[in-house]
Amino acid sequence: MSENIFITEETAAGDDDGPLAGKTVAVKDNISTEGIRTTCGSAMLDEYVPPYDATVVERLKDAGADVAGKANMDEFGMGTTTETSAFGATDNPAAPGHVPGGSSGGSAAAVAAGEADLALGSDTGGSVRCPAAFCGVVGIKPTYGLVSRYGLVAYANSLEQIGPLAPTVEEATELLDAISGPDPNDATTREEGADTDYAAAADGDVDGLEIGVPTELLDGADEGVVEQFWSAIDDLEAQGASYHEVSLPSVEHAVEAYYVIAMSEASSNLARFDGVRYGHSGGFEGNWNEAFSKARREGFGDEVKRRILLGTYALSAGYHDKYYKKAQDARAWVKQDFDEALADADVLASPTMPIPPFELGESLDDPLKMYLADANTTPVNLADLPAISVPAGETDGLPVGLQLIGPAFGEETIVRAASALE
């Protein structure tokens, strides 16, 4: 494989029978697999082998699927291109020479290249939807609380969900049906995820569907992307849907609110990596502060260090009110805006990414440029809502994705609308 899709190519067999029998699933390398190395794309966890399976891995095996390998990713999920992986970048099978998106880039690339039938990713600020859009596959970010995160190595708990990637909407929903539902090991899971049949909703019936188009999510987007977006809306209109434009002023602040909250949570979550119980140690010379600081210098890459430091800063005395508290205000505002917009629409639509895939190496030196690419995906995580990215043609030979956002636990509606575009 030339694309560098997997970090670890070990496989694990699932049950003989079940709705996913015979299917192979690439699992993002921040999701724990018993006996199979789980690195999070980091030198810190180069040799870490979990003693247990994440709930989602248990469930996909129970459903009959086999684990195809552990997919490459941005280190600890921190990136939009999969280039921050300590195991090297992944090439985009749908657009060679370009990034596959991130952070679940290996998962999307595995599906696009046919290296796995399906894949699991995790989406904290767009990390399933972005690579789905860039690789021309389907990706779903479920409602917060639909899917258990037990065994997912935490980056920013208040935002992240595990979600499926697949070649088609129906296949993505089959995997979502297998993994969703309450789990006593994750107190944030909700009953709404029990016994779902989202696959049945992939019937393409959009007659009477009302679509809201937030104008802020089109502003500044690449021209070719916008063209593909409107052509997808035309397609839905031709099938009986109608649309109206809507303004969501709060989303202008979503990216900065997202990054302040995610970095703050990351600075706390990643404090556990000190090299004592697991992970790369800094040796045991000197005092604990020196040993931990050395372990973390050697084990973490630059983007992870940046986010830990900025998060520590945003939470520190004197800056907490200025950054963290304001970011929480912005998050509440975004939620209100979405609630209001979804009172007058069944789904909201936007381009998944405002730009086509970057060329490999293009954004590495400018972290802010990379953050700004998340403008359309981060608001959904702030509002805890479900969203799907579905292929919507190409611009200059590069894949474009359409994002459909629904109300909380409105997975069926977004699945139905997305399936009408296939």
Place this chain on the structure above:
Amino acid sequence: MSDTPAGPEEVRHVADLARVDLDDDTVDEFAAQFADILDYFETLDEVPEVDREADLVNVMRPDEEHEGLTQEEALQNAEETEDGYFKGPNVS
């Protein structure tokens, strides 16, 4: 533009708090990048104060014993152990 302090001294201070050792080159690079990023975060000042409805209820469950990891499993990823315990660096 911004009055946010993000010079090399501040980067070193935060790195110290976060227990991340940084070499001098990285400190300078981060200082320049943080200035841009924090400047961008400044726009949060424009966000109005929002009434956050905290519609939360406590969810309780019975306190029951469950199987956990064995001692061996819990120790299997530690670089150093001694007599069935994790071994860490000296405190202080």
